[in-house]
Amino acid sequence: MSIPENPLLSNLPSPCFVLAEELLQQNLAIFERLQQSAPIEVMLALKGFALFPCFPWLRSGLGGASASSLWEARLAAEEFGKEVHVYAPTYRPDDLPAIIPLASHITFNSLGQWHRYGELLRNTTVKAGLRINPEYSPVQTDLYNPCVPGSRLGVQAAMLEGNLPLGITGFLSHNLCESDHLALAKTLGQIEKLFGQYLPQIEWLNLGGGHLLTSQGYDVDYAIAVIREFHQRHPHLRLLMEPGSAIAWRTGFLISTVEDLIETPEFTHAMLDVSFTAHMPDCLEMPYRPEVRGARVPTTGDRVYRLGGSSCLAGDFLGDYAFDQPLQVGDRLIFEDMMHYTMVKTTTFNGVHHPAIGCLRRSGEFELWRTFGYEDYRNRLG
Numbered sequence: 001m002s003i004p005e006n007p008l009l010s011n012l013p014s015p016c017f018v019l020a021e022e023l024l025q026q027n028l029a030i031f032e033r034l035q036q037s038a039p040i041e042v043m044l045a046l047k048g049f050a051l052f053p054c055f056p057w058l059r060s061g062l063g064g065a066s067a068s069s070l071w072e073a074r075l076a077a078e079e080f081g082k083e084v085h086v087y088a089p090t091y092r093p094d095d096l097p098a099i100i101p102l103a104s105h106i107t108f109n110s111l112g113q114w115h116r117y118g119e120l121l122r123n124t125t126v127k128a129g130l131r132i133n134p135e136y137s138p139v140q141t142d143l144y145n146p147c148v149p150g151s152r153l154g155v156q157a158a159m160l161e162g163n164l165p166l167g168i169t170g171f172l173s174h175n176l177c178e179s180d181h182l183a184l185a186k187t188l189g190q191i192e193k194l195f196g197q198y199l200p201q202i203e204w205l206n207l208g209g210g211h212l213l214t215s216q217g218y219d220v221d222y223a224i225a226v227i228r229e230f231h232q233r234h235p236h237l238r239l240l241m242e243p244g245s246a247i248a249w250r251t252g253f254l255i256s257t258v259e260d261l262i263e264t265p266e267f268t269h270a271m272l273d274v275s276f277t278a279h280m281p282d283c284l285e286m287p288y289r290p291e292v293r294g295a296r297v298p299t300t301g302d303r304v305y306r307l308g309g310s311s312c313l314a315g316d317f318l319g320d321y322a323f324d325q326p327l328q329v330g331d332r333l334i335f336e337d338m339m340h341y342t343m344v345k346t347t348t349f350n351g352v353h354h355p356a357i358g359c360l361r362r363s364g365e366f367e368l369w370r371t372f373g374y375e376d377y378r379n380r381l382g
């Protein structure tokens with residue numbers, strides 16, 4: 001059935017991103033267990049999930065937030081509180097003086113940026129770090145692989161030439177994406193192999209994001225064990241990680257409405273009030289096929305639906321889906337797992353309606369948190 005069975009769902013505004021409070025808290029519990037059982041602290045990566053009205057639920061269970069720009073650093077400081085870890089591939093000269101009062105840690109992507117701006121951190125409480133490139137990533141899609149040959153992200157071991165610049169207190173290694181416990185173990189081994197000689201000289205090691213602890217196949221106990229063993233070998237190191245996806249993994253959906261049906265000899269276009277390029281860009285960039293509640297992969301004899309986005313980009317569609325009942329104009333479709341890397345990436349391309357944002361509270365009530373109007377579109381442009 002394409003129509004949600006829960007009557008509450010059919011009354012939600014459309015389109016709308018809907019966070020489920022209970023699911024977010026279930027994910028948080030996994031990170032709390034990790035931190036209680038292993039010497040590691042977890043920061044929320046705002047680049048993946050920045051829905052700040054729910055930060056009060058996350059704050060007590062996490063060590064802080066990580067930011068990749070001045071604006072994310074400001075959001076982290078103002079809305080999350082606690083530690084603010086900042087890393088950006090480049091800092092503009094104007095940004096750093098504004099970031100410094102907000103940050104606990106600032107990580108530089110290159111030796112050049114460190115040499116140009118490191119001086120600004122002198123006589124502050126901010127801890128300076130260097131992003132290292134461990135030259136290992138299990139990620140198959142180049143778009144999401146920070147360790148492709150010739151990557152611009154992070155300092156390779158050979159670039160250090162045996163010398164850690166004075167003033168660098170820690171390393172950030174981000175080389176994973178939706179990865180498992182084995183990839184974590186391999187990353188730790190690779191860091192020891194390539195950067196082991198520098199580990200006695202630093203105070204903290206941030207293992208970045210991409211640790212998908214909240215997914216079904218992730219062996220959290222295995223991760224706890226490898227982190228503990230690593231820490232036994234380097235007991236002076238403060239260990240951190242900064243996942244985004246894993247915290248918001250499977251915690252909510254994007255609800256949309258079928259606005260039109262266009263028949264072709266091969267399939268039916270179900271024209272929606274959401275756009276893949278504007279609201280779910282990873283579906284086209286990664287690319288991946290999102291799960292739609294009640295839909296399946298078509299088999300012989302099925303009526304095949306292609307889900308059409310609301311922009312005029314020719315490729316703004318996803319295929320192919322089948323439903324038990326023929327779709328009707330006005331039906332609701334629910335795109336599952338649409339909390340991470342969606343709301344932070346949306347655009348108003350084509351002036352399409354921006355989905356509202358709301359929350360299904362533990363009580364079962366729906367709270368509408370934000371709606372968007374013409375002014376939101378217009379004010380970005382002039």
Ligand SMILES: Cc1ncc(COP(=O)(O)O)c(C=O)c1O
Pocket residue numbers: 045047048066087174176177178208209210211242243244245246
């Ligand atoms: C430096 C850094 N830290 C953390 C993250 C968060 O990764 P994820 O959302 O996959 O956990 C990213 C993602 O690109 C990143 O580049």
